[in-house]
Amino acid sequence: MKRTKLLGFLALAFIVLSACGNNEVEPVSIDEATDTCAICNMQVMNSQFATEVILTNDKVQKFDDIGCMYEWLGNNGSDDVAAQFVRDYHTKDWIQGDQATYVYNQHVKTPMSYNVISFASSDDAEQFIAENEGELLTYDDLQTHKWPMSKTMNMDGHSHGEDHDESMDMNEEHDSDSSSEHNAH
Secondary structure (H helix, E strand, O other): OHHHHHHHHHHHHHHHHHHHHOOOOOOOOOOOOOOEOOOOOOEOOOOOOOEEEEEOOOOEEEEOOHHHHHHHHHHHOOOOEEEEEEEOOOOOOEEEHHHOEEEEOOOOOOOOOOOEEEEOOHHHHHHHHHHHOOEEEOHHHHOOOOOOOOOOOOOOOOOOHHHHHHHHHHHHHHHHHHHHHHHHO
16 A cells, blocks of 8 residues: 555656656747737738747737737736747747847838847848848847837738828828829819
8 A cells, every 4th residue: 555655656746747847838830810919919920020928827929020029028027928939030930039139120021010020040130131231139139129110011011009090191191182183184
């Protein structure tokens, strides 16, 4: 009887210790049909711009733009964050957020126009800057980055916040001008 209890205890201890040693958090795949950004509610595409935060309770927050992820972190804090993942701009491979190197380039159109992209290697980020300009950012730099949104619409036509209103106003102005010209002819 004592031996059975001892074996049961050892088996339970082994299971508990095995689970404790396996803390590695893995990224969750993107489902374009159902995944929406936790900030802007836009569809999250399975692209080099997708990011996610895995919480300590295993809940996943997905984002269509690194800027949206940082807006969420600013609103919610990082106490319950187990891991952050971003995508390599070229390969779309997942990278731990604190392991990536970032580039801010106002001409790169990200889904929500924050214009920050991520790279698995600093060499790739520096090569991108050499070919396209931009500002090299580290993970630490992102913690104090101001996250300005570009005033132009992005490649998908998504926008939010004040810039959305400005874009809409410019479009409405253009539409009314062109309809006036059309009516004048």
